Amino acid sequence: MSYKHISLVFLSFLIVPLFWSCSKELDVEPQGSSLIPKQVAEAWRSDPSKVSASLSGMYDELKKMDRLERGADAFLHSDYGYPNLANLNEVRTGSMWLRHSTGKSYDFMYAGSFDYKAMTPTSVFTAMPYYSYYAYIKAANDFIASSTADSEAVKQGKGQALAFRAFSYYCLIQEYQFTYLEADNRSKLGVPLILETTSSDDLLKMPRATVQEVYDQIEKDLTEAKGLLKNMLSVDGETINLHVVNGLLARLYLSKGEYSAAATAAQDVIDNSGRTPYDLEEASYPHFVDAKDHNVLWGIVWTMNDRAGRDIASWTSMNSPLKAGGYAQIAPRCLNPAIFASINDNDVRKAWWLTTSAVGEYTKGVDLYIEKVLDKNGTDAQKIKAAILDGLGDDFINACIKFAPPDFYNEADFSGDFPLMRIEEMYYILAEAKYRNGDDAGGTAVLEDFVSTYREPGYTLAANGGNFEKEIIRQKQIEFFGEGIPYWDMMRLNLKMVRSDSKAVRDVYPRGSRFDLEPSDVRRLRQFPQKEIQQNLNIKQNPYEKSPVDTF
Secondary structure, X not given: OOOOOHHHHHHOOOOOOOXXXXXXXXXXOOOOOOOHHHHHHHHHHHOOHHHHHHHHHHHHHHHOOOOOOOOOOOOOOOOOOHHXXXXXXXXXXXXXXXXXXXXXXXXXXXXXXXXXXXXXXXOHHXXXXXXXXXXXXXXXXXXXXXXOOOOHHHHHHHHHHHHHHHHHHHHHHHHHOOOOOOHHHHHOEXXXXXXXXXXXXXXXXXXXXXXXXHHHHHHHHHHHHHHHOOOOOOOOOOOOOHXXXXXXXXXXXXXXXXXXXXXXXXXXXXXXXXXOOOOOOHHHOOEOOOOOOOOEEEEEOOOOOOHHHOOOOOXXXXXXXXXXXXXXXXXXXXXXXXXXXXXXXOOHHHHHEEEOOXXXXXXXXXXXXXXXXXXXXXXXXXXXHHHHHHOOOOOOOOXXXXXXXXXXXXXXXXXXXXXXXXXXXXXXXXXXXXXXXXXXXXXXXXXXXXXXXXXXXXXXXXHHOOOHXXXXXXXXXXXXXXXXXXXXXXXXXXXXXXXXXXXXXXXXXXXXXXXOXXXXXXXXXXXXXXXXXXXXXXXXXXXXXXXXXXXX
16 A cells, blocks of 8 residues: 555544544545544443543554564665654764665664664655654544543543644654744744644645644644643653653743743743653663653653564664664764764763774673673673674774663564653753853853762863853763754754764764755755655645755
């Protein structure tokens, strides 16, 4: 089955009872009835357990495999859910690099984004994000449309769905238009704004809403969600609650330049969520794969009951070189050498990267993983380390091993969680918001206190260049590598995409990816899928230019 255009994504679900799993294979022919939301609402009244089942289906959309429905013979192994979308974006920055560009090794699943050659209207890597986000939005809209019952379960479910929709639109708008912070961009075209009230007929002709309209809707959804979830305070790692909503508001306000509101929202999460950052010991070794950990506000959980929890086409396979049998043993995500060189030796995060090259081997993280996670030492540890390093393909240079599984040997177990939001992010938002709101000393103090307490003892801004605006970005490139956040910062602040700084440290970028991109370069914006443009003539395509050429 070919991938669906957005109208069919929405129309195809209309006759499906919402308490079924949203990841169920569905017909794609337009059909449906306006009575369905009422019928679902009545089902919820008679059996409140169906509310929870509906929400589970909504969250399951984040880990749906084969979104493009290419089938077993053509299934893209990178098509395993939201974390893939984060990788597709972050590899377009100056933070993350691959050992090969298009057409080489197993890097091909991300190389087309890395060298920008797959950023075309007909590329599957253009279709994948677009249809994924609108499937998330459809799942949220279905719940919202049916949430008419006056019960606490339904109200809280609606709050989660509204926040889920806001999260999806926030991700979308970063990819399809330039930053809200520049006033001239707010009237530019963003993405189609499809809500639970959008009719079937309108789905076929929805134009792109402006950036301002999209941001207004995100804020409206989050504000309503905050009220509905005011009594939903416990954190389970998988579910949106009040603190996650405040975290999403902190992101939104930072992106809008409403720094006082961003600081307030971030401080609220820090003070009231009960979540605390990994301490120096916990942050000193690779793991980061448990959404139940005390630093995770919201995450995606994979177990052996999920296909991607036991499949090479999975988050763990793609992002953990320490997992036997996974793709990352051959095609890891790597940190720009210039950024790695900036990490001080007493910064415990340095062990999140692995280098096996003879010109500069660095395997401390492997040793700590074996000791802290696998609980092995002595001869046993040496054997395991040898097995891990022998399993790696070619030389690794600054390969990310941050996301390390609790089981190295079991090649049938690819379970491991993805953090959608960690409490650490709130400290960085608080620091930046204070600084940009005119409280230079306050912002600096938050940054220095966080880093010196949790990551690098004795850290000061002055000893690291003294430029807060550059330093906050460097810190987040390190802290949130592999989580997609560095891409949002690049787009939010309209930063130049820089890779050439690596050459003075270690010349690693492969041919075809050796370029920087100016903030205004239209190639930073995603194209709309060709099938969507053909189906909906009211969608105006983003400007297109050929992929960049090597300049260094």
